[in-house]
Amino acid sequence: MSFFRNLSVAALVAITTATTAGAQSTATKPATKPAAKAPVDSFALSSALPVDASVKIGTLPNGIRYYIRRNAKPEQRAELRLVVNAGSILEDEDQRGLAHFIEHMAFNGTKSFAKNDIVKYLESIGVRFGADLNAFTSFDETVYILPVPTDSAGILEKSFRFLGDVATGILFDSTEVVAERGVVLSEWRNGLGAGERLRDKQFPVIFRGSRYAERLPIGKPDILEKANPAPLKRFWRDWYRPDLMAVVAVGDADPKKLEALIRSTFGGIAPRKGARARTIAAVPTHDSTLISIATDKELSGSSVGVLWKSKGRTTRTVGDLRQDLLERLYNQMLNQRFSELALKPETPFVGAGAGGGSFVRSSEYYSLDARAKEGQLMESLQALLTEAERVRRHGFLAAELDRAKTNTLRGYERAYQERDKTPSGAFVDEYINNFLQGEAIPGIAFEYAAMQKLLPTVTVAEVNALGAGRVGEANRVVTVSLPEKDGLKVPSDADIRAVFGKVNAATIAPWVETVTAGALVARAPAVGRVVSEKRTEALNLTEWTLSNGIKVFVKPTDFTADQIVMTGWSPGGASLVADKDVFKTSLATTVIERGGVGDYSIIDLNKKLTGKVASASAVISDLSEGVSGRASPKDLETMMQLTWLRLTSPRADTSAFKALLQQFDQVLKNKDANPAAVFSDTVQMTLAGGHPRVRPLSAEMLKELNLDEMMAIYRDRFADLGDFTFLFVGNVDLAVLKPLVEQWLAPLPAAGRKETFKDVGPKLFSGQIDKTVRKGIAPQSQTAILMAGAAPWSREDSYLLSSVGEVLEMRLLDRLRESLGGTYSVSVSAQFSRNPRQEWQLVIGYGSAPDKAESMFAAVKQELDSLRRVPPSAAEVERVREQQRRELELARKQNGYWLSTIRARLENGDDLGTIGNEDPMIASLTAEKLAAAAKKYLTEANRARFVLLPESK
Known part of the structure; x- marks a missing residue:
């Protein structure tokens, strides 16, 4: 057993395999149950897209919108959301980062739930803070996420009461605000690094002249450090108001009950008189190409991108849906060409892609991007532009379009087949987009029927015509990023502009492809x-x-x-x-x-x-x-x-092997510039x-x-x-x-060779290890603490080790985040291995400010000592049991759970009858068992601590 085992190999494979196309087809829209049969003329391009009959949409007298849908996937669960049509773009100058800060304060005291009581309550019913219960703030919206069970009395009522408090009853207690500063700053600190520095250089160019360039949701640290209730309340009162809010409730619950709860919770909120106007920030247009060239000493590779900005639009008619289809087909075919080129060693990039999306509420984009081989940035830009120009001049082949159509239709077919199995979260996302952006929600029955009708009408000529609108200079931005290192030339604006001229003047031949005919198996x-x-x-x-x-x-x-x-x-x-x-x-x-x-x-x-x-x-x-x-x-x-x-x-x-080696080389060439990679290597090598x-x-x-x-x-x-075993689920x-x-399978070769694994890996580390790595320039620290030992494996011991880890994570989160404000998150993972040796390990990980690394470690040691000496409380035991029970309840409805569980029993020669014995183990979990396990496993006999700190100045 080892920590960080093969992490580097896994990352290497993940990055390089991203350049190959897969056989999987997936729809871009989630599934729904069938709506009423569409009339014959419903596919006229001017026809408005219908609203799925399975969702009830209403508006309270005060202006709050609501969406309700009954959906039993997963069973006995509901997904609740409070959506606020306000984000960081609306912050005043003294509020930079406070839209996001408010999201934190919602979990730190409301009129119905003192301090973080809502978190403790939800954890007691099996909802994990962070993993389940959460929220996010973007430029344009804030969304509160609440997935809850529906099989116990009072849960829905309390959940809606909390969401109602978010709208009208956040306390903004000054003590809690001061305490939360450290948590929000830790979240800001977690985002620091090469990517953040790159973004800070590129966003002012991409969003030139727009408020978006200076309103990143995380905000400014000097404002976060001094955050106080007054500006927080001002933003909350200005923007958390009925005309800017929606409630979404989807799940296994009576829609009438859900509607009644929405009306009783939110119906009494008074409309805001004299409210500030909710304006939509624009992204100004420009006639010439804007260029951003950025270097950073910690970047691990070079990349180049070309994007074209356009006014944001929504899909509301059949014609809009057809336009979306044309663009999807175009991107599929161009991306397939890029994937094929990446398999050739002479190609200057290791991976490339084309696609579009929504930047922000008022603007969308189309982009071409490439991860360049080192020293071949301009060649990669030329290759990107050449392929776009090849399409503009010669178009796609009919065979390419046929394949793209087939894959697209298959994706919708699959979504339609799964219409009764679609998870509630997928519907929630659709309804949020409908509220915020007016995106239509016709449902998969209509969409699948529309695709069957529209796809045959799409011609290669009209898909090709899209290429003409994707080569102009207006609203075009070029972004270039590369490592800051000796011998690596940084291109100039003139170099970049010259590439466009070179491509425009070049002779470009049509795309040629070959297809191997015959059966898959000869x-x-x-x-x-x-x-x-x-x-x-x-x-x-x-x-x-x-x-x-x-x-x-x-x-x-x-x-x-x-x-x-x-x-x-x-x-x-x-x-x-x-x-x-x-x-x-x-x-x-x-x-x-x-x-x-x-x-x-x-x-x-x-x-x-x-x-x-x-x-x-x-x-x-x-x-x-x-x-x-x-x-x-x-x-x-x-x-x-x-x-x-x-x-x-x-x-x-x-040829493919040579190209793959080049891709590996690009991943590894600058790996040691990445602080996280150096830290991971240090941990791995030290333990080995x-x-x-x-x-x-x-x-x-x-x-x-x-x-x-x-x-x-x-x-x-x-x-x-x-000696193979196969399992199908x-x-x-x-x-x-x-x-x-x-x-x-029966004809597969078998000559009687019987094998088993050997114990040839590194042995378990012993004693205490303390190692500090200094790498990187960002003011951030990461700590990893490992405790490990050898012990006979049993299913109950493995379960108790895992349960101790869960209690420890709760306590550390409460101490390090809630009490000290020293970190944004804490992770504790515990594992009991049977092969090749019976060993266990427990790993604690968290980030902090560099000057807090030692005091945070001291706090961790205090919590470890406390858990060894003092048994968990009855409330802690119940929280662990309920979370385990709820997670197991959901897992047993997933094919992946059965695949891994049955395989584990078969691989270890266990009795299949032990599957299902988790329930009595969970039911029998006690404070005494956890206390004994804590004394056994929370030992410093074998303890390693690794700390990543910035480089010394």
Whole structure:
């Protein structure tokens, strides 16, 4: 067991895999239940989009809008929101950051809930502060987020009472305001770094002449440090008023009851007389191109972007919906081209994209962006502009449009199929947008029908025509950012402007593509068979043993209509390779997958999978090798075929490999300029004690990667699959799956090789470690504290360790945030590992001001000592139990929970009957058990503390 294990590899893979297109199709709009059938002429372009009949929209006499919808996903839960059409853009000069500060004060005393009693109450009913209960403030709005259970009396009433207090009864107690200054400043401090410094240089250019350039929601520290009730109350009284508020209530509750609660809670609020005008800040237009060039010593890479600003618009008619569709198709096709280019080593960027969105309420944008290879910023800009110009001159191919249409329609089809399974939170987001921006909410039944009607009418010519409006100079902004380092040239404005002229004068050929024809699997294997079947009725679990020895477990569920998830594994993994090959092994599946499968390159494979919702990926972890996949029920066979190909027909592609190495190199080249990366490496290397299997990733290590050797490792790990176990969970029909298992899993190679993992990793650290890392220039500090030990594993001990961690997190949050105002958040994670050794660890993490690092650590030690000496209170025990019970209640309605839980039991040889024993463990949790566990695990026998501080001046 180790802290930060493989974090760098995971980040490396995540960044580089973002450049490849996936086979998954998703709709951009959430699903709803069917509305009334649309009339024949409802798809006329001038027709207003209807309102989904499943949502009730009303307005109280005082002007407060409300949205109510019954939705039972998840069951016995409701999502409540108070939406205030006011954000930081409306702050007076002495209020910079106070719109956001008010959001904090809402949880620190209202007329019905003293201090932070609302937080304690909601935690007592299973709602976690931060993770569930929260709020956010943006430029233009503030939203209070309250997800609550609906199966106990009084919860909805208290929840609405709190939201009503936010509107009319925040106390702004001066003592609480002073105490909260430190918390808000800590949140400001958390945002510091290269990204923040870059934003501060770019925003004044992007928003030139606009109030948005100087009204970031986090505000100014000099104002936050002196915040007092008067300006807070002034903003609250000016803008928290009925004509600027909406209440959204979606969930498993009686709509009539919800409406009655809304009326009784908010109906008595008087309209504000003589209120300040709620103006919409403009983003001024400009005729010439604006340029921002920014450098920073902590930037890890170079990037360039071109954006065109335009007036914000909303989707209200069928014509608007069709225009949105055209733009979506355009971006899909251009992004697919960028993805293909990123797979070629000669391309100057490692990744690029095109897209649009809403900057702020009054302005939207369209942008082209690229992550450039070091030293190739201007070449990347030229490549971006060349592709946009290629589309303007020659357009897209008919085949490209056909694929984009197919994927788009499939996304809407999936959303329609899941219309009864859509989570309440998705509806909430739609209704908030309707209130704030007037976006239509027709519902998925109408949208799916509209797509079926509109997509066939879209021609390649009209999609191509969009390109003409995306090359002009008006309202154009170019942003360039790069590391501040010796030898790296910073381009000038003239250099950038010259690229535009160069592209305009260039000869650009039409896009050419090739498509590999034929079946996904050239030749199907000989069919195997299921030789035995068992049932575990309590879990609705079927077990098949195949003719090659593979075990297959299947659990059908009805949680989602359009999802099947799969995992397959066998013990061994990287633990069976030599120390010198660990790095190659950690990246082997990423490298080989980039080559495609069978007869298909990754580019051709993506085209082949058009309209399919199916994927399968090989995985080699420390202790096992395996495969993971997911599919729509209608594409189950495609997932099975991909699984067969991943395991038997991996494909090497030297060009794709070279391009991937270049992408890795760009990620690693400037890694040591990033304080967080240096801190992570220090923690990892210190705990590993110099073990050869744990090394900080560097660009130099890339020289060790050899495609042939990585292919050999890959093939060896999947050469003999007779000891594999597969598990399927989701909307799966056994009668459909069984012949597919016999066709694609039963023929997998099996020669009797039986393996298990080896214990070859670093041993548990011992004693006390204190290490300080000085890196970065921002005035911020991060602390990580680890406690660990060896102990026999049991399910109850693992549960008690986790529960102690939850109590500790509550106490530390109360002490470090609420009492001391020293941090914005605290995390405590606890884990009891069984393999390769039985060990436990508990990790505490938090940020603070650098000059508070030692006093905060002293406070942590006091809380650790207190929890060792004094048993948790009855209220603390109940809060932990209720949160665990509520989370388990939700988890059991998710396919992912069953996939991971059943796999864990099978992988460790446990009795499947132990699934479900969490309930009695939770019910039997006592203060005495927690006290004993705290004494056992909150020990400093093995304790490591790592502190990240700014560089010394």
